[in-house]
Amino acid sequence: MNNMHQSAIHCVLLFSGFVLLAHADVCCADDFFRERVVPVLQRRCLSCHNDVQRKGEFSLQSAESAFDDGYLEPGDAAASHLVDVITPTNGKAEMPKNSDPLKTEEISAIRKWIDSGAKWPSDFKLQEPVIADFDWWSYQPIKSPSVPKINDPWVRTPIDSFVLKTLNQKGLSHAAEADRRTLIRRVTFDLTGLPPTIEEVDAFQNDSDPHAYEKLVDRLLESKHYGERWARHWLDIVKYADTCGYDKDKLRPNAWPYRDYVIRSFNEDKPYARFVQEQIAGDVLFPGEPDGILGLGFIAAGPWDFIGHVEVPESKIDGKVARNLDRDDMVSNTINTFCSMTIQCARCHNHKFDPLTQENYYGLQAIFAAVDRAERPYDLDPKVEKRRRELDSQLKQFNAKLSTLEKTIADAGGPRLLELNQQIKELKPRLKTEKEPQFGYHSAITSGSTTEKWVVVDLGRIVGVSSIVLRACHDDYAGIGSGFGFPIRFKVEISTDGQDWKIVRDQTMEDVPNPGLTAVELDNINLNARHVRVTATKLSERSSDYIFALAELQVFDTNRDNVAHGAKVAALDSIEAPVRWTKKNLTDGLWAKAGDPTLAQQLVQVVKERAEILAKIETPERLKEKDSIQKSITKAQGDLKSLPQGRMVYAAATQFKTQGNFKPTQGTLRPIQVLHRGNVQQPDHPATAGMLPLSRSGDWRIEGETTESQRRAELATWLTDRDHPLVWRSIVNRIWQYHFGQGIVATPNDFGRMGAKPTHPELLDWLAVQFRDGDQSMKQLHRLIVTSGVYRQSSQDNEANSGIDGSNQYLWRMKRRRLEAEEIRDSILTVSGAMNYQMGGPGYYLFELERVEHSPHYEYHKFDPSDEASHRRSIYRFIVRSQPDPWMTTLDCADSSQSTPKRNETLTSLQALSMLNSKFNLLMAERFATQLELESDNLEAQVEKAMLLTTQRKPTELERKQFVAYAQKHGLPNLCRVMFNLSEFVYLD
């Protein structure tokens, strides 16, 4: 598509609203067209038949294109091809393709419009339908509702007033307060994810202080375990894992600092705005502070396609797709998490239900246009950074000097040198090389060209040698290509015993031009030999360093047979990086071949001529100077390398170590286009960076030229704007949901029209205001919620109430819940006495890790659960994205490839099998038994203790009898195995 056309569409998109307004008072035929025909065409036809796609060579976007194609006969619907294809026979129509036919009234509207002349205002262009209606609860400004005045002794907090008001309206009654044992079990799990200890339960049950419960809540909120529990909720939403996912599923050894950052942020009760800002643009807004960088782990938390980024370049379609999906993950993670809006629906088309357009979507992609997911340092020492900057600037100076010098040399070479350089540049790509993955032998890398390196081939027996052939390598590394690593000076020697050597070619006194891919042949040797040695005395340059590489060494006997094929190879040193580089590649019969021998020969000639010119103009002074500059560069580079790197975190980054095709942008914004149907091969027009629109008149664009960091900073500021209607409601709703099992809005990631409406809209706003205008303290919000009468209710059923509100959405009782996978695992470790409460650090494995170098294998079935490193809280386990822990998955643990704002709670026989028979459960049951036996040798006491630890109550007389009888018959470990499977162990009343 040409640029003119593009910008035309752009204008129409920007001004379509204006066009509609300007023509608001046209005649009624026009109205009929706009009201009855346009919506149908927009909804059912335009996605294929537009000016970009033109499926079936037909576009319905404008009058011009629609009539040009002859599908419409104005005034005669019956003769119009369009009517033919949309009219169904036997319930099926040709168009819309593979879809339900248009409704009868839609077809008759189109017929009527055609029959009456098919009037289509010439300047009117169809656009994809846009939802422009912001008349939806979540877009309304947050009100500050007054607390309902209710005089009821049950009311402890304003929350209770709001809830009771609704209960009264619905004819529901609240439940009685739960008993103390239930309360301490409930609130301890909710706030810390762990069971209360026997002593804690005792103390609370016997505390006569009227504020005993409030004291308990304060203690729990001060516990370091609070952050461990609530960080897990956050990590579910943001898709945190310790591997990349996709093919190969490479490890992210430094993702955990972000996980620890989240735990610490919760424990420190970081104000929410600050928490949000750090995760979007902490590096920009809080420079020099580690949390500003650690927070950026948020942007990098989701999956990443190694192959699509490292192995496929950005220029290829698959590379573009991978990067488009990568930004899509960043955009949806941000908007789902903080705004609870399903922005990802607008990647291929305007959102069908909410006022989010493709323009908005790609505007958000443009904010993340320069960031990638990679490791970056987060705790840099300012002194070290100063030194780093000094060295960087030195390096720049040396490089400038070097290029000046090289220019002087080039100038001295005159126009012929320029010509030769040009020819080499052109010839190289024309020489289509054919090569195998096995490149050849490659020495270790050194910093000087004069280090001697040798490689020797042992033929295994003495052979009459007629000729020897050396073949150079081909490697695109540093743009070198043919002749890669071939020595500038060298000698070839032979020997029958490996002791006495005879030189058969001496090139040590004079530079040899690089042979490229032509063979270097040593003919007419006619001597006996068993060993052939090549010694490089002047190495060729790689990239400011030096190596010796050779693809193949052939030794021909008098019958012209290559007797070196498969022969043993030894060398002074070798980088050994198979399959490309390994010693035995030197005699494997494989070497890179130039496609066209004439071109190859031509290249050798040109290279040779250039070498001759260079030899003349490279005076000893110049060479000395060049050498000295190069030494300074090497030293500065070495110094830079030896500077402490700082600890690393996997986060959003614009600077990082290049890995194959995965290169840092250095902050340069990638051009972001609005993609037709989300297809990278159909870019429509450049996107303008911007936010979500929050109202019809709201300006969502980021104005003017902005850098990538400014864009993220703007986004972070916008997300924490006091008047943001979505952000504050979103977070208080999430916290509410984790306490009650369902949000005030039941769809925590979707406040749009496909989501649920709030059950208690005033309460939601009241909470949002309290939270926003207080200290944005989550702990205060928890305190407010868990000290309410609503939260303290019993979970017992009430038939009258459940008849009215079976799903308990109005909270007439507390919801009984099953513990989450982590809570179950942590409880088992705790009651068995195996738990190590050490916080933070790299994740521990629950699998054996094999074959890390290529595609890591995560072998769960080989893991030994007695490994003490794994007896820590579940939040610290190493989470494998492609192979989630089977035990955890069976218990409904979140899938780290999708945002999980609310976990499923299922019941399956596989869960029963995991809880009964997993190696972990069986081992811990044994530990549990040992622990009980250590504390008492009386079985009755052991049984009582086991019950108290697992359920926080004493067994009933009947239970005691049953447990004792079972333990007597089968031993205590078997009883402990049973205890882990009690419903009461895994359910919270």
Next chain:
Amino acid sequence: MHRREFLSQAGTNFSAFALAAMLHDESFAESTGAVQVLHHPPKAKRVVQLFMGGAASHIDLWDHKPMLEKHHGAKSDFGEQVETFQNGLGPWMKSPFKFSPHGQSGKMISEVVEPLGECVDDIAFIHNMKGKTGVHSQATYLQATGFQRPGFPGMGSWVSYALGSINENLPTFVVLPDHRGFASNGPKNWGSAFLPASSQGTAIFPQRENPIDDLLPHAKYVTKASDRDGLELLNQINGQYQNQRVGDSRLEARIRSYELAARMQLSAPEALDISGEPKHIMKMYGLDRIGATYPDTINASEEAEYFGRKCLIARRLLERGVRFVQIWSGNDNSHPRRNWDSHEDLERDHGPLARGMAVGTAALLKDLKQSGLLEDTIVLWTTEFGRMPSTQGSKGRDHNPYVFTNWLCGGGIKGGISHGPSDEWGYKPLHRSNPTEVYDVHATMLHLLGIDHKRLTYLNDGIDRRLTDVHGHVIQEIVA
């Protein structure tokens, strides 16, 4: 009830079928799925999906190309700029394998899949499958889950979710991975993602000491008696807990789940035990050399043994009421190659892999047919994409996401046909604007199972998710 409430209580729905199951005094009970009433009469109730990890070449197995034989070695010319994954645009390369006609339909198939010659009259080939990407991971996701990226349920999960279990004593959805390891994406290809965990695939490794993790207790202190008495004790204590908490069907369902688990402990080992299979059946599945030692290099008889064992177990599982079985051939992309990603040497890898696969697959089809099960079991053979008709290196083929082959067989499929040709080179569909996509295959399979693919939805994060996303149409031409 509002649909959203219904979904949010997916856990509690368990009770409904748990109760129904308890009322049935049968050795195995069905459970209902989310599709309570099928959308139309089904032609099939079970599925087998055979997945060739690494991308199996259509033009070397099923899609015969005389043009390649004619122009072998000539400079390839695609008539347009082609973007390959690596650099496989060498000369045209004919298949190293010979093709010959089979069956009434005279279908030309390659010598390496010759055992399937006897089955071609029951098979519908689709030669114009078109992918979206040449990247293994994304393409595998696309064929396995209908989406190009992680986070979506596998096809087996959707079917399990929709239809529930035929026999609750066995998992509804079983996966038999390659014995060497997982293909690209590993278990994410059969995960339940946002669907209830009960719909996830259960991986079974027949060659392992514990083919199903956690099926049985491996601890010295657990005996048969302690296990049995323990379950009885649990039943009582959990029963008391439930009685004190009326109106919570989950607690009852949980008790029931332990009973089901106990039944599965008996059913699963029996289903996996092939020792009672007659000799001729073992031979048919390539299992007449069990215990043999094999060379280090890839070889056909070893492939046949491992793949054949999975096929035989698949048949036993289907007979016993497993709803969906997925069998994998090929592990990840490490070296030496043990998957279908033949960049270097097609004959070396495809030869033994295909011969092994064909022995087991042909045995499975014939065996299902003779027992009548094939009538309501759909078998799908698939892979993530095809391979180029030009060479890579001198003996390999690069990725071809532009066209590849699927085939289906059994349960309502019209046999002996080839639908949707590829072009004369096997480079793209012959009719480029009208290819078949994974959505169409999935829509067709759901259709045969009695499900309208547009009506099988699950609300996740504000989006009504479907296996077929927003695409797909039933391929009427291959429906009998």
